[in-house]
Amino acid sequence: MQRDDCVVGIDIGGTTTSFGIVDRNGVLICEASLETQAQQPAHTLVSRLQVSIEKLRATLAPQTAFSGIGIGAPNANYYRGTVENPVNLNWGASVNLAELFRQRYHLPVAITNDANAAAIGELLFGGARGMKHAIVITLGTGLGSGIIVNGSLLYGADGFAGELGHTTVDPAGRHCACGKHGCLETYVSATGLCRTVSELLAQRLDPSRLRDVSFSHLTSKQVFEAAGEGDPIALAAFDTTARILGMKLADAVAHTGPEAIFLSGGLAAAGDLLLTPTRCYLEECLFTPYKGKVKLLRSELPEGSGAVLGAAALAWHEMEKVP
Amino acid sequence: MQRDDCVVGIDIGGTTTSFGIVDRNGVLICEASLETQAQQPAHTLVSRLQVSIEKLRATLAPQTAFSGIGIGAPNANYYRGTVENPVNLNWGASVNLAELFRQRYHLPVAITNDANAAAIGELLFGGARGMKHAIVITLGTGLGSGIIVNGSLLYGADGFAGELGHTTVDPAGRHCACGKHGCLETYVSATGLCRTVSELLAQRLDPSRLRDVSFSHLTSKQVFEAAGEGDPIALAAFDTTARILGMKLADAVAHTGPEAIFLSGGLAAAGDLLLTPTRCYLEECLFTPYKGKVKLLRSELPEGSGAVLGAAALAWHEMEKVP
Numbered sequence: 174m175q176r177d178d179c180v181v182g183i184d185i186g187g188t189t190t191s192f193g194i195v196d197r198n199g200v201l202i203c204e205a206s207l208e209t210q211a212q213q214p215a216h217t218l219v220s221r222l223q224v225s226i227e228k229l230r231a232t233l234a235p236q237t238a239f240s241g242i243g244i245g246a247p248n249a250n251y252y253r254g255t256v257e258n259p260v261n262l263n264w265g266a267s268v269n270l271a272e273l274f275r276q277r278y279h280l281p282v283a284i285t286n287d288a289n290a291a292a293i294g295e296l297l298f299g300g301a302r303g304m305k306h307a308i309v310i311t312l313g314t315g316l317g318s319g320i321i322v323n324g325s326l327l328y329g330a331d332g333f334a335g336e337l338g339h340t341t342v343d344p345a346g347r348h349c350a351c352g353k354h355g356c357l358e359t360y361v362s363a364t365g366l367c368r369t370v371s372e373l374l375a376q377r378l379d380p381s382r383l384r385d386v387s388f389s390h391l392t393s394k395q396v397f398e399a400a401g402e403g404d405p406i407a408l409a410a411f412d413t414t415a416r417i418l419g420m421k422l423a424d425a426v427a428h429t430g431p432e433a434i435f436l437s438g439g440l441a442a443a444g445d446l447l448l449t450p451t452r453c454y455l456e457e458c459l460f461t462p463y464k465g466k467v468k469l470l471r472s473e474l475p476e477g478s479g480a481v482l483g484a485a486a487l488a489w490h491e492m493e494k495v496p
Numbered sequence: 497m498q499r500d501d502c503v504v505g506i507d508i509g510g511t512t513t514s515f516g517i518v519d520r521n522g523v524l525i526c527e528a529s530l531e532t533q534a535q536q537p538a539h540t541l542v543s544r545l546q547v548s549i550e551k552l553r554a555t556l557a558p559q560t561a562f563s564g565i566g567i568g569a570p571n572a573n574y575y576r577g578t579v580e581n582p583v584n585l586n587w588g589a590s591v592n593l594a595e596l597f598r599q600r601y602h603l604p605v606a607i608t609n610d611a612n613a614a615a616i617g618e619l620l621f622g623g624a625r626g627m628k629h630a631i632v633i634t635l636g637t638g639l640g641s642g643i644i645v646n647g648s649l650l651y652g653a654d655g656f657a658g659e660l661g662h663t664t665v666d667p668a669g670r671h672c673a674c675g676k677h678g679c680l681e682t683y684v685s686a687t688g689l690c691r692t693v694s695e696l697l698a699q700r701l702d703p704s705r706l707r708d709v710s711f712s713h714l715t716s717k718q719v720f721e722a723a724g725e726g727d728p729i730a731l732a733a734f735d736t737t738a739r740i741l742g743m744k745l746a747d748a749v750a751h752t753g754p755e756a757i758f759l760s761g762g763l764a765a766a767g768d769l770l771l772t773p774t775r776c777y778l779e780e781c782l783f784t785p786y787k788g789k790v791k792l793l794r795s796e797l798p799e800g801s802g803a804v805l806g807a808a809a810l811a812w813h814e815m816e817k818v819p
Contacts, residue, residue, distance in 0.1 A: 248785075257785075306653040320751065322645050329753015330629040331789055339783035340747040351784055424663040428643065428751040430652015460662035461674055462571075462580075466654055 178240045179233075180492075181226060182485025184287065185246040187211055187261030190218065193478065194229060194237075195485035199298030201478050205229050211261055215268040223277050241281040242274050243488030245290030245480055252332040254284055260350075283491040285326070287311065287480055289335060291472070292319025293326050293490050294483030295435050300473035306431045309472065310337065310422075312440035316358035316365075320429055326490070327429070337425060338362070342417055361418045363393035363440050369410045370396055381406035397443050411446050418447075419454025426455075426463050437472030437479060444471065501563045502556075503815075504549060505808025507610065508569040510534055510584030513541065516801065517552060517560075518808035522621030524801050528552050534584055538591040546600050564604040565597050566811030568613030568803055575655040577607055583673075606814040608649070610634065610803055612658060614795070615642025616649050616813050617806030618758050623796035629754045632795065633660065633745075635763035639681035639688075643752055649813070650752070660748060661685070665740055684741045686716035686763050692733045693719055704729035720766050734769050741770075742777025749778075749786050760795030760802060767794065 179202060183192040186209060193204030207225055209218060230237070248259045254271030256264055271282040285293075292309035295301040301309070305324045311317040316338035320327040327334045338358035339351055346355025347368060359365050370383055370391060381404050386395060399407035422434055434455075440447065452469045459467065474482055502525060506515040509532060516527035530548055532541060553560070571582045577594030579587060594605040608616075615632035618624040624632070628647045634640040639661035643650040650657045661681035662674055669678025670691060682688050693706055693714060704727050709718060722730035745757055757778075763770065775792045782790065797805055 304653075306657075322650060323648075325646075327645060327752060330627075330755035331753060331785070333785040334629075334751065334753030336750045336783050336785070340750045341743055341781060344743055344781070353781065353783070356783075420664055420667055424747065425751065427659045427663045428657065428748065429650060430654060430657030432653035458664060458667070458676065460659050460676070460679075462654070462656040462659070 178238050180240055180485050180488035181242045182481045182483070182488065183222065183242065183244045184290070184480035184484050185209060185218070185244065187247070190222065191481050192222065192226060192229075193481040193485065194233065194239075195482060197489060199482060199486070201482060203229055203232060204478065204481060209262070212263045215256070215262075215264045215270055216273055219270070219273045219277065239278070239280060241283070241488040241492050242278060243290070243484040243486065243491070244270060244274070244282070244284040245287040245484040245487070246270060246284060247286060249284045249286045250332040251283065251285045251289070251328050254282070256284070281488070281492060283487050285328075285487055286317065287483070288317025289319040289326055289328075290483035290487050291317070291437055291474070291479060292321055292335075292483070294474050294479060294486040295437070295472055296321050296324075296326075297486040297489060298474060298482055300435055300470055301433065304432050306429060307433050307435065308337075308422075308425055308429065308431045309435045309437060311438040312362055312436060313438040314363055316362045317438075318425075321431070322429055325494070337421065340421060340424070342421065357417070357421050361414055361421070366393045366396055366410055366414055366440065367391045369413050370406060373406050373409050373413070377406065377409070379405040383407060393440055397446065400443075400446055411443065412450055415447055415450035416454045419451045419456075420458045422451070422455050422469070423458030423460070423463075426467050427460055430463070431467060433468035433470055435470050435472045437474065437476075441471055442476065501561050503563055503808050503811035504565045505804045505806070505811065506545065506565065506567045507613070507803035507807050508532060508541070508567065508585075510570070513545065514804050515545065515549060515552075516804040516808065517556065517562075518805060520812060522805055522809070524805060524808075526552055526555060527801065527804060532585070535586045538579070538585075538587045538593055539596055542593070542596045542600065562601070562603060564606070564811035564815055565601060566613070566807040566809065566814070567593060567597070567605070567607040568610040568807040568810070569593060569607060570609060572607045572609045573655040574606065574608045574612070574651050577605070579607070604811070604814060606810050608651075608810055609640065610806070611640025612642040612649055612651075613806030613810050614640070614760055614797070614802060615644055615658075615806070617797050617802060617809040618760070618795055619644050619647075619649075620809040620812055621797060621805055623758055623793055624756065627755050629752060630756050630758065631745075631748055631752065631754045632758045632760060634761040635685055635759060636761040637686055639685045640761075641748075644754070645752055648817070660744065663744060663747070665744065680740070680744050684737055684744070689716045689719055689733055689737055689763065690714045692736050693729060696729050696732050696736070700729065700732070702728040706730060716763055720769065723766075723769055734766065735773055738770055738773035739777045742774045742779075743781045745774070745778050745792070746781030746783070746786075749790050750783055753786070754790060756791035756793055758793050758795045760797065760799075764794055765799065
């Protein structure tokens with residue numbers, strides 16, 4: 174491997190697909206994005222991506238070589254290289270995205286879901302560097318998670334390990350888009366926070382500026398801003414979120430015994446407003462042998478490019494695996 | 497390694513310590529036990545064990561060699577070789593039991609808690625043979641668990657991974673001996689089943705022979721026998737146990753994505769009375785990508801000697817690890 178070797182990291186979302194060229198130190202040399210065009214088949218996106226990637230490559234030093242491609246995509250299966258029944262993409266039951274890229278690039282291609290990619294990004298380029306056991310939680314519209322065990326991403330028997338967003342908080346609780354009730358992500362996520370606000374507005378009598386916002390229009394950013402101004406409903410909503418997150422993270426610790434848990438994604442931007450109470454609730458719920466031993470930290474990957482860096486980290490991580 | 501190489505497997509309990517000599521195929525060549533004498537210091541037990549082990553060794557063919565020692569003990573830490581603050585043994589804050597054995601035997605010695613040993617036993621000698629990802633749950637007085645990930649036992653950052661008995665079912669729930677409230681083992685274990693009976697006797701009006709047994713005298717065996725006779729309270733208690741176990745096993749699947757979950761220990765002897773409804777509740781609570789893919793099975797290790805076989809399996813597993 175030459176020092177100027179790079180990989181391509183690709184983050185596929187329902188609306189936008191971002192990609193970048195990343196070296197082994199996690200330096201994002203250049204990046205670009207295009208519309209995903211979710212109604213088009215997968216191979217159309219792959220063709221358009223190839224054109225864009227080549228355009229970007231042309232701006233680089235001529236000796237720059239690509240050693241591999243890493244992809245973060247919704248409902249991606251690492252073992253099969255497939256994207257399966259993605260909710261926001263009109264790609265059908267299963268498409269082998271890794272193979273589509275391999276046909277064009279003749280390079281090692283690895284794919285996983287965005288939360289797993291974020292976890293590998295944290296492991297290679299972020300706060301989990303040097304750790305053997307860690308958990309990364311992504312708090313966006315939903316709650317994703319990637320679990321690091323013995324220095325590698327845990328995929329489980331079928332490639333779908335690490336879906337803490339769909340562990341159960343309350344079996345008689347909130348309806349989840351997955352069809353179950355009371356899943357963690359219906360409470361702890363940007364949308365979960367807004368649902369909690371709605372519940373608190375019904376339950377309490379405190380005055381709140383959030384009483385003037387419709388359910389459809391309420392955003393987690395508004396709740397965050399209201400909390401910053403001392404709005405009692407917004408503050409209580411963050412406290413409820415932290416309590417549920419702390420309790421379920423204690424469960425997660427009792428499973429895989431991590432050294433640290435990292436929070437990333439939009440809601441993690443709330444910073445200490447979420448982290449400080451979550452730390453307290455987590456500590457309270459931890460089984461004695463774990464108490465005082467598990468760090469709860471913010472992701473050290475930059476918010477904007479974390480997903481692309483994570484996808485690139487996946488490519489590096491694969492190439493460095495002991496066969 | 498010669499074909500007639502053996503290891504010593506030792507299972508230390510609060511009352512009895514059992515040990516056996518086991519070959520690589522999981523054949524228990526001979527076994528014996530002695531009183532633990534929980535009030536005596538650890539080194540006294542080690543001395544007495546050495547005498548007993550040598551007595552047993554003398555009955556074997558002269559070419560039989562011991563290649564290692566595996567120990568299952570309460571509150572054992574695999575990384576440190578220690579037993580730390582065991583509730584039922586007067587051994588103090590920490591004793592390096594692995595080192596005490598190494599000083600006498602000059603052999604590789606590995607130690608872990610009994611549930612982890614049971615999991616390795618299942619992996620090497622039981623139903624999990626050939627599996628890369630599995631979970632073993634031991635249902636005795638409490639609920640223990642050992643998690644297999646990528647073909648090895650998961651120890652986590654500090655050696656205490658896999659304590660599902662202390663995940664939370666209800667943060668305002670039953671008091672647990674660990675100091676927390678609503679831990680899984682307060683519901684799903686031999687004692688948890690009896691507590692559920694007590695709760696159901698209060699809640700319902702059904703006639704039940706269990707109404708004539710005091711809380712102190714009630715055993716899970718009585719509940720099992722009553723269920724066999726169609727006692728409605730006993731049947732409801734098993735159903736409640738299965739519902740909570742199924743829900744929390746679905747959470748466990750969302751963490752490590754196992755191929756199968758094995759139930760062992762006294763309460764697992766209830767067989768289909770527990771397994772059949774647990775399978776239904778588990779399936780109901782599984783996140784879509786896991787549905788229909790996770791087997792719930794009874795341990796294939798013999799009930800009486802499973803703990804000694806597990807400890808022996810730990811010794812073999814250590815020796816076969818890629819360095």
